[in-house]
Amino acid sequence: MSEQTSAGHQTYPCNTCGAQLEFSPGSTALTCPYCGTEQHIQLEAKRVVDRDWEALAAKPRRPREAVPPNLFVCTQCGAHTESDSWSEHCEFCGAPVVVDQFNPDLVPPEGVLPFQVDRAGAKSALRTWVKSRWFAPNKFKRVSEAEQLASSYLPHWTWDADTRSRYTGQRGEHYYVEDSNGNRQRRTRWHPAKGAVSRSFDDVVVPATTHVSNKHLEDLAEDWPTQKAAAYQPEFLAGHRTQRYDVEPEVGLSQAKLKMDKVIRRDVKRDIGGDEQRIHSIDTRYSNIKYKLLLLPVWLVVYLFAGKPWQVLVSGQTGRVTGERPWSVWKIAFAVLVGLIVAAGVLYLMYRNSDSGSGTSLGSLGAAAGIF
Numbered sequence: 091m092s093e094q095t096s097a098g099h100q101t102y103p104c105n106t107c108g109a110q111l112e113f114s115p116g117s118t119a120l121t122c123p124y125c126g127t128e129q130h131i132q133l134e135a136k137r138v139v140d141r142d143w144e145a146l147a148a149k150p151r152r153p154r155e156a157v158p159p160n161l162f163v164c165t166q167c168g169a170h171t172e173s174d175s176w177s178e179h180c181e182f183c184g185a186p187v188v189v190d191q192f193n194p195d196l197v198p199p200e201g202v203l204p205f206q207v208d209r210a211g212a213k214s215a216l217r218t219w220v221k222s223r224w225f226a227p228n229k230f231k232r233v234s235e236a237e238q239l240a241s242s243y244l245p246h247w248t249w250d251a252d253t254r255s256r257y258t259g260q261r262g263e264h265y266y267v268e269d270s271n272g273n274r275q276r277r278t279r280w281h282p283a284k285g286a287v288s289r290s291f292d293d294v295v296v297p298a299t300t301h302v303s304n305k306h307l308e309d310l311a312e313d314w315p316t317q318k319a320a321a322y323q324p325e326f327l328a329g330h331r332t333q334r335y336d337v338e339p340e341v342g343l344s345q346a347k348l349k350m351d352k353v354i355r356r357d358v359k360r361d362i363g364g365d366e367q368r369i370h371s372i373d374t375r376y377s378n379i380k381y382k383l384l385l386l387p388v389w390l391v392v393y394l395f396a397g398k399p400w401q402v403l404v405s406g407q408t409g410r411v412t413g414e415r416p417w418s419v420w421k422i423a424f425a426v427l428v429g430l431i432v433a434a435g436v437l438y439l440m441y442r443n444s445d446s447g448s449g450t451s452l453g454s455l456g457a458a459a460g461i462f
């Protein structure tokens with residue numbers, strides 16, 4: 091059902107009307123945006139494999155910047171689009187195109203989490219999120235009404251490793267003494283501690299793109315169900331933009347190690363035991379390092395506010411929203427003012443009550459709250 095073009099990319103023409111089909115979220119089908127025709131995707135019998143890192147590290151690769159962009163030739167209108175992405179919309183007619191052959195100097199995607207949340211779902215998640223933002227300017231509240239949601243598969247590295255860490259430190263044990271006034275005082279007695287902990291890490295996720303705010307990607311990285319990833323198939327990308335990675339695997343690995351180290355530190359503290367722990371050194375050996383490149387589904391909104399671009403991300407898997415939001419100075423100032431008036435009112439009532447020597451301040455608090 092796919093038609094290959096000379097430039098090494100694929101398009102999926104509709105059998106009924108000839109327009110280009112798009113992957114429809116939450117399904118295993120391609121749908122025609124014009125006539126609604128559905129075509130089931132024939133899933134390839136492939137497995138998602140965690141690849142051996144040593145093998146990749148030993149293989150000479152051209153630096154990513156030296157890898158030329160892809161040339162997409164639109165089969166619908168014939169226009170040429172040069173792009174750094176792995177799937178695109180034709181700049182001129184909007185028809186979707188997906189890269190067919192990956193440049194041998196790049197790591198190809200191993201798996202993809204196909205979109206589960208469609209445009210309508212992403213919009214309603216965004217609307218709920220925007221509504222629940224306190225002190226946001228009114229103009230921001232209209233963000234979810236605008237047609238500016240774009241579906242993107244964003245590249246992420248996943249890392250597995252077995253670690254063994256030898257550590258030295260101190261274990262603190264609390265004890266109590268009585269001072270001259272008979273008060274109990276807590277002291278800590280420190281004992282030297284050393285040992286080793288080990289762990290098997292599976293699918294530590296780190297973003298492989300710098301085009302989207304790392305903070306927001308890290309926020310979403312918490313709950314990607316990586317084990318649900320399907321083996322890469324170009325059909326899942328049709329109609330959605332896919333960014334090529336721009337974080338080299340070496341950099342991804344060092345970021346994954348930072349995440350692993352945080353877990354290892356917790357393990358070491360637990361292993362030291364006692365009431366308090368001091369860590370002096372940790373020496374970690376990583377073995378059996380495996381990696382894969384995954385494409386993860388995100389609805390992106392970039393909006394301009396106060397002359398600066400802001401990013402909001404909606405997970406295409408769960409509909410969870412994360413992102414930047416502006417604060418309304420006026421609304422905050424107004425809330426602070428109302429708060430001051432309430433506080434002044436409460437103080438006034440408390441003062442009056444204590445003056446007359448009757449009534450409880452709690453009662454007047456309630457009365458003051460009732461006024462506003």
Ligand SMILES: [Zn+2]
Nearest residue numbers: 104107122125
């Ligand atoms: Zn059609």
Ligand SMILES: [Zn+2]
Nearest residue numbers: 164167180183
């Ligand atoms: Zn075109």
